[in-house]
Amino acid sequence: MASASSVRFTLTYLIFAFTCFLAIVSLILVRLSIILSPHRLKPSELNRAGSAHLLIVLGSGGHTAEMVAMLERAVNEDETTRRFEWKRFKHRTWVVSSGDSISAQRARAFEDMASGNGTTASGSQRQRAQILTVPRAREIHQPIYTAPISSLRCLFATFGLLLGCSRSGRDFPDIILCNGPATATIIVFTAVLLRFFNVRNCHSRGKMRTVYVESWARVKKLSLSGNLLEGVADRFVVQWPQLAKGGRGSREFLGVLV
């Protein structure tokens, strides 16, 4: 008798636990589908465009070169319909990996070119651009099994960086623009996590929309970062037509951007 009731108790308990588990999982999924939906409200619709804030992630070597080439091309286009007005983003934050002085230098040079114009505004314009450093997520030849540790360190730094932005006058970035470095993947996931918990109302204020541009060097297959971010980033742009055909339908090919 006693054993039968204890079996029944255990069974009830298990069913209860399982139901709770299912409920939690489905709540998480619902929440994820809300915060990951590209159709959620956009910054200007929330009347925040006056102080638009763009965050650009630089990797090293090729990633930085491609990012800078893409931005240079966008701000220097001959046709006005394609030319991007850099100063429309009142705040710019560049993220570089520690020790990568070349990327920091390229960011500064770009800011001088794009917002300087030799006018008196150049000094204050430059102040609106900040270059921040995070520890490197993965060295180029670092063995894959130590990557989680360095990635975790990078993740903590990224949290600090985004929260730091929000506490300063700049607020969270409206857009996070990146290509393939590991650091970029971590920043995008950090942004998703912050939106998940709606930290400082970042989700309800339409902050941190993410734009991923796959490296021009990827012709037939996505990079590791690309694989991780497909379906997570709000926009997923590839630069070769044959690469746009695969995937889950979210890949966009808009011509070569670099």
Next chain:
Amino acid sequence: MSAQNQQKTCLVTIGATASFAALVEAVLDPTFLSGLEANNYTHLLIQYGQDGQQLFDASLQRSLQSNTPSSLQISGFPIDTSGLKSHLLLAKGHANPSATPGVVISHAGSGTILDCLRISVPLIVVPNSELLDNHQVELAEALAEQEYVVHGRLEDLTGALGEVEQIRERIEGKKWPPVNSGVHREARGLKGVLNEEMGWLD
């Protein structure tokens, strides 16, 4: 002025990120050096990377010993933090009035390839097979197919030099970025994406 007197530079670059010893060795191989001379090159300039000095010196010594004295001027440097631009223009033949267009031989890094395409200097791309995964070969093949570059192989760089001379005019006439055609003519590129994400309508 005869073709022999004109300065013609071959620039070799392995990039700033990873080392590429096999390429440094291959371009200092006596066969390749005579290939350069056969194609009227006068200068060979090698960017060999942060840790490449020893390798460069040793390979140069070896080929100088085995080769008959030649007029080819060989020099090298580890890395130029101010960028590769001035060196690329040297290979482009813009150094002085008596210079003639040469060639760049490069690892398959996208940054260097872009820099070369933007100034239309003939480029031989040699993918580094030692790197993590070999997507660089895909890029080299795709660009070679469209005749933007010559896809070079370590075993036959001399052949690639000849290939450059065959399609030199077509390569030098190409423009980067390519003119968007079809549906992409209307696309607004990065500006379009950023505007849409911000909700800016213009």
